[in-house]
Amino acid sequence: MSKYKEFQALTDAEDYFDFFELEYDERTVYVKRFHILKKYGEMIEKGKENVMTDESKLLDFYKFALISVYKNFENGYTPSAADVWSMYDNPSACGSCSTSTECNDVEEVTNGTHSCTSQPSISFN
Structure with missing residues (x-):
């Protein structure tokens, strides 16, 4: 199985960190899991707009996106109430x-x- 196919099979936040062999604070991921995955998904969607045919470069982008999102939350970023409640307005x-x-x-x-x-x-x- 290719690395990209392995990535596509991931489901949990911890799986993404483990896949990229990144260290993370379990408490931060546990508490902010939904928001981390939501922002990560948004970054990945933006990356898809710049279609990359090289799986290695695409996975590098996905890794960078995860690091970027995680560091924001690790450094105290919290979504605004509008961000949180908008998910209920647009289920x-x-x-x-x-x-x-x-x-x-x-x-x-x-x-x-x-x-x-x-x-x-x-x-x-």
Whole structure:
């Protein structure tokens, strides 16, 4: 499996840090996990606009993006209330998948809890 395919299979914040062999404070990642992944996903989307055909350079960009986002949060950045509440104003189509706006593959997982089956976890493909 290529390194890029391995990256695409990652799901948890800690997995991204481990993949790039980066040190991180577990408490910071635990407390600010959602915001770190959200900002990381936004940076990756911006990177996709500059389509890179070299997987090595693309992974270098992804690593830099993760370091950049993490350092912001590690140094005390906290999202504004507007940033936090906007996610509730614009929920994803399935209600549980934070990366999709057109998810149609929703099924009940347990006791009325629904989950997106096309994106079972956060992914930045």
